[in-house]
C-alpha cells in the first residue's frame with residue numbers, strides 16, 4: 056500500500072515538472088538580472104510604431120538600468136514610460152533608461168514602462184516572434200525573443216463576454 060502511493064506521488068511530481076517546463080515562458084539570465092515574460096501586441100500592417108513588454112528581476116545588491124535596446128523590426132528602439140499630465144497619459148522617452156532597483160521586479164506593461172519600437176520595418180503579426188537586444192548599464196547586452204500575442208482578452212472583464220454570449224443578437 057505504502058509503496059504504491061509513494062510511486063504514484065513520484066509520477067505526479069515528474070508530470071508536474073514536465074508540464075510546467077512547457078507552459079512557462081522562457082527566462083533569460085544576464086549578470087544579476089533575469090528577464091521573463093517578453094511580449095508584444097499584434098498590430099495592423101500599417102502601424103508605424105509598436106512596443107515590447109517584459110519583466111526584469113534584479114536579484115543583485117546593486118541598482119541596474121535598462122539603457123535601451125535594438126531590433127531588426129524597428130529603426131529606433133527606446134525606453135519609454137507613461138506619465139499623467141493634467142489627466143492625460145503622455146509617453147516620455149527615458150533618456151537615462153529605466154531604473155532596476157536591487158531585489159525588485161520591474162514590470163514593463165501597457166500604460167506604463169515599455170520598450171518603444173519606432174519605425175517598424177516589419178509587421179508584428181500574432182503568433183510570430185522577433186529578436187530584441189537589451190542593453191543594461193552593468194550587465195551589458197542580452198539577446199531575447201519577443202512573442203507577438205494578443206493578451207487583450209485576458210486583461211478584460213470577463214463578465215462582459217458572458218453577457219454577450221447570453222444575449223440573442
Ligand SMILES: [Cu+2]
Nearest residue numbers: 135146169171
Ligand atoms: Cu512609447
